[in-house]
Amino acid sequence: MKIGHHALANRLFVAPMAGVTDRPFRQLCKRLGAGYAVSEMVSSRPDLWGTDKTLRRTNHEGEPGPIAVQIAGTEPALMAQAAVYNIDRGAQIIDINMGCPAKKVCNKWAGSALMQDEALALSIVEAVVAACTPHDVPVTLKMRTGWSQSHKNAVVLAGAFESAGVQMLAVHGRTREQGYKGQAEYDTIAAVKAAVRIPVVANGDIDSPEAARDVLAFTAADAVMIGRAAQGRPWLFREIAHFLETGTHLAPPLVVEVRRWLLEHLQDHYRLYGDYLGVRTARKHIGWYLKSLPGGEGLRDVINQIEVCDLQVMALEAYFDELSQRMDRIPAVAGRVQMKEQGMELTG
Numbered sequence: 001m002k003i004g005h006h007a008l009a010n011r012l013f014v015a016p017m018a019g020v021t022d023r024p025f026r027q028l029c030k031r032l033g034a035g036y037a038v039s040e041m042v043s044s045r046p047d048l049w050g051t052d053k054t055l056r057r058t059n060h061e062g063e064p065g066p067i068a069v070q071i072a073g074t075e076p077a078l079m080a081q082a083a084v085y086n087i088d089r090g091a092q093i094i095d096i097n098m099g100c101p102a103k104k105v106c107n108k109w110a111g112s113a114l115m116q117d118e119a120l121a122l123s124i125v126e127a128v129v130a131a132c133t134p135h136d137v138p139v140t141l142k143m144r145t146g147w148s149q150s151h152k153n154a155v156v157l158a159g160a161f162e163s164a165g166v167q168m169l170a171v172h173g174r175t176r177e178q179g180y181k182g183q184a185e186y187d188t189i190a191a192v193k194a195a196v197r198i199p200v201v202a203n204g205d206i207d208s209p210e211a212a213r214d215v216l217a218f219t220a221a222d223a224v225m226i227g228r229a230a231q232g233r234p235w236l237f238r239e240i241a242h243f244l245e246t247g248t249h250l251a252p253p254l255v256v257e258v259r260r261w262l263l264e265h266l267q268d269h270y271r272l273y274g275d276y277l278g279v280r281t282a283r284k285h286i287g288w289y290l291k292s293l294p295g296g297e298g299l300r301d302v303i304n305q306i307e308v309c310d311l312q313v314m315a316l317e318a319y320f321d322e323l324s325q326r327m328d329r330i331p332a333v334a335g336r337v338q339m340k341e342q343g344m345e346l347t348g
Helices: 023-031 052-057 076-088 111-116 118-135 154-164 187-195 209-219 236-246 255-290 296-303 309-326
Strands: 012-014 036-043 068-072 093-098 139-144 168-172 200-203 223-226
Touching (some): 023 255, 036 093, 076 093, 139 154, 168 187, 200 209, 209 236, 223 236, 255 296
Parallel strands (some): 012 223, 036 068, 093 139, 200 223
């Protein structure tokens, strides 16, 4: 699979998630089998570019390419300017956010709210493509199936975006109205794939090797994009890669492997955020790792009270050392049942 002139390792993508897919998380997912990862969204507002948050989001030190940065905004000129700003800071692919359902984004008519104004959405795409073309940087776009159940226009927009120069489309199988509720639907993703010639990526509720296989088969998509299912479970990518290649399941990771991955993740996280923010922003990642583990809920409560990085690490080392005496491998996690409306049932 390729995006422009960039060849990707495989067709398993990490979805951009604000507050989650920072550089340490992206790098870990790539180490554990993801072929591609997109950054957290960067605002197109120049007055925010100098903030600590934006500077962290545009930090790509040591990250293997291709470096993909997602930008968000509502004004074509500012979005074009943001694209060039990020290219100057190492972005090799620019992704346009038309998929975020968050109220604080949509209330400003950014993210998936742009799907309500097709003319503005197309103007933004045209401006960003024009800004990126001289730098030989491909433009991709992530969107939803539409704004609401009665306003699904992903297929129409996909054709317009392809004509404007977008080189890959990712489609989340929900409307903005749904947020993350209910189940994703894949009929619209299949229709988008049938309507365009550029690569299409399926996103939404892909949380197991079987789900990845069946969504790829049903939609004919070129790749799958995984978001929430990888939170605290970044090895899901290598499990899916193994299953798609061999048709067999990879054994769950060893407890000692997860211990090592988590502690390495934390050290990278602390370096990016510093001690004060690092220990606090790491709590959500630790909570996701511990969610399905014996005694994890109790330890999470303890972790949430710790305000020193070294003490956070010590608590986790002690927990995993004790856990490794009780079990060799992390318990397998079952996927959700999906796609019933299409007459298919997917279980992990």
